[in-house]
Amino acid sequence: MKDLFKNLKISVNQKTYLKDPESSDLGKRIVQHGIILISEMGFEKFTFRKLGMRIGSNESSVYRYFENKHKFLIYLTSWYWGWKEYQLVLTTNSIQEPSLKLESALRVLTDPVVADSSFSHIDEVTLYEIVINEYSKSFLTKEVDQENKEGYFEIYNRMVRRLGDMVRQVAPAYPYAESLASTVLEGSLHQYFLMEHFPSLTTC
Amino acid sequence: MKDLFKNLKISVNQKTYLKDPESSDLGKRIVQHGIILISEMGFEKFTFRKLGMRIGSNESSVYRYFENKHKFLIYLTSWYWGWKEYQLVLTTNSIQEPSLKLESALRVLTDPVVADSSFSHIDEVTLYEIVINEYSKSFLTKEVDQENKEGYFEIYNRMVRRLGDMVRQVAPAYPYAESLASTVLEGSLHQYFLMEHFPSLTTC
């Protein structure tokens, strides 16, 4: 993905952060190294204290950007889905023919992620690893309904619906467009996970 | 499922527990109320201390049965998959015709769970809620490869492979039997989750 638009910013629900991490150098370092640390040690073992140490800063400074690590994970994964949505729209917008459009969409959403130089502080490939390994943990919680109501999963919801619409354009009589769309998105992440850890459960 | 076999015991990898919870009254209470407590408060907020209090026992007593709550979750979900495998075999064993066999298997594995009086201390319906909401957390960890090697996910692996084999019996030329099988199992859980929390992302 070439940088077609300079100064492009992926917009993420403001409730996920206390202070926009894109607004400062420290904020960007928190995001950049947060991605690396989570991918290195896994979400459970990741803490703001460790992140502070890693970037030569301080726990309390990280807390000024994000309320807690759960919101931080939602911020990161929302950013990812926002970025994917941008690619999706960019790629499929000009395609008229429904089945070609759907095919392009599926490619964008399920092909392995490649780096994108447009957002210099974010390593999209590493972020993709986080999405594969940790995304489910952001919604498999007791607070999911409340958070969903507050729009924390808006981008993802919208993307599933977009994909569902494209399915319907191809097959208007098919009655399970949304379920197919959500299964493809979730299933794709799951198959990548299985390839890495349970190869006998995939044919990929 | 009627109790066809009296004294049936679902066998779970012994490494998941320190002392077999089926071997004592306290052990059964730990499992029984552990299921209820996890479903009530979610896995993150669940602790052995709270479980001890709930059953009028003691944190340290719970620790004598299970090393930690992660192993406890693996015990519970392994039990669930063992129980499902038993139903799967029981239901499909006598069916010769491959496509009928596959259809029965899919029904057993994806229909909503109903209670089973054979295992009196376990509420299968509540356990099923736990599988839907928490199962992913048992393998989305940094320790997954080690634990998989030690057989913690053996029952689930075997079940995906069984289902894959049935797919292959029906369509020998279809090259993605395992991926289809794992997608169906995971996807089914995910669709139940979506029905509850993201109804606009399903058509169920």
Next chain:
DNA sequence: CAATAAATGATAGTAATACTATTATATTTG
């Protein structure tokens, strides 16, 4: 350029978690 506001850093403190260890008290079994 100085004043001042804003951001960051350092330190301390709290309640809860995830355990381990020790000792006491029941309960079972030989």
Next chain:
DNA sequence: CAAATATAATAGTATTACTATCATTTATTG
């Protein structure tokens, strides 16, 4: 009944997930 085993009670430790306060650095603007 003694010995072994299971359970309960209590205490203790390191870490987590924060909150609060105050000091210091950096940026802004008048």
